[in-house]
Structure formats: structure tokens, C-alpha cells
Amino acid sequence: xxxxxxxDDLYDLFGKYGAIRQIRVGTAPDxxxxxxxxxxxxxxxxxxxxxxxxxNVGGRxxxxxxxx
Amino acid sequence: GAAAPGPSSRLDMELNERNRFMSDDDLDAIxxxxxxxxxxxxxxxVPI
Numbered sequence: 001x002x003x004x005x006x007x008d009d010l011y012d013l014f015g016k017y018g019a020i021r022q023i024r025v026g027t028a029p030d031x032x033x034x035x036x037x038x039x040x041x042x043x044x045x046x047x048x049x050x051x052x053x054x055x056n057v058g059g060r061x062x063x064x065x066x067x068x
Numbered sequence: 069g070a071a072a073p074g075p076s077s078r079l080d081m082e083l084n085e086r087n088r089f090m091s092d093d094d095l096d097a098i099x100x101x102x103x104x105x106x107x108x109x110x111x112x113x114v115p116i
Contacts, residue, residue: 007107019115022095028103036099040089040115 010035017051018044 010023014037021038039045053064 008110008113010107011109011113015113015116020109020113021090022092023107024099024104025107026103027105031100031103036104038090038095038099 010037013052013055014039014048017048 007023007025010025011020014020014023017039019040021040022036023038024036026032026034037045037048039048049064052062055062055064
């Protein structure tokens with residue numbers, strides 16, 4: 001994930017796929033550029049995964065991985 | 069978060085209990101905490 005994505009953008013981008021329970025954004029040197037998006041419903045998470053993988057955000061591609 | 073509207077019958081309560089959504093502590097337990105900041109939803113955010 002590009003570094004300059006604002007919080008609201010994250011909610012806009014991921015919020016399209018379902019109700020978001022929580023978003024955690026990496027702030028430390030080793031976590032910067034990564035974020036965890038928690039959906040209320042697992043199906044929404046999968047839906048987001050399928051649509052967003054490889055999506056271009058702010059000039060950089062994002063990779064979407066399941067965290068389990 | 070805010071408490072959901074009160075369930076009336078015992079059955080509702082039981083259903084709610086078993087189906088309660090994950091609290092922040094639950095999330096903290098499974099997600100990394102250090103090096104991460106939890107962001108707040110924008111005022112205009114409406115869960116679909």
C-alpha cells in the first residue's frame with residue numbers, strides 16, 4: 001500500500017465491499033505501507049479480496065492477503 | 069461500541085450472546101498491535 005493513503009481513503013476503498021469492523025494501519029518502519037482491514041462479514045472480506053487484489057492505489061499496486 | 073437495542077426474550081439474549089460480534093479485545097488478540105494505529109471511520113462513513 002502506498003504510504004500517503006489517508007484514513008478516509010481506506011474507508012472509501014474498502015468500505016465499498018461491506019461494513020468495516022476495524023482498520024489498522026502500519027506506522028512503524030517495518031509495518032509502514034501495510035494495513036489490516038477487518039470486515040464484519042467474512043464474505044465481504046473475500047469479495048474485497050477478489051476485487052482489490054492488484055488494484056492501483058495512488059500509483060502503487062496493493063496486494064491483498066487473507067490474515068488467519 | 070454502543071449496546072445494541074435490548075433483546076426482549078431470553079432466546080434473543082442467548083442468540084445475541086452466541087452471535088456477538090468480536091470486541092476490540094478479541095481483535096487485539098488476533099491482530100498485531102505494536103507498530104499499528106487503529107484509524108477512526110470518517111464522520112461520513114456509512115457501513116453498507
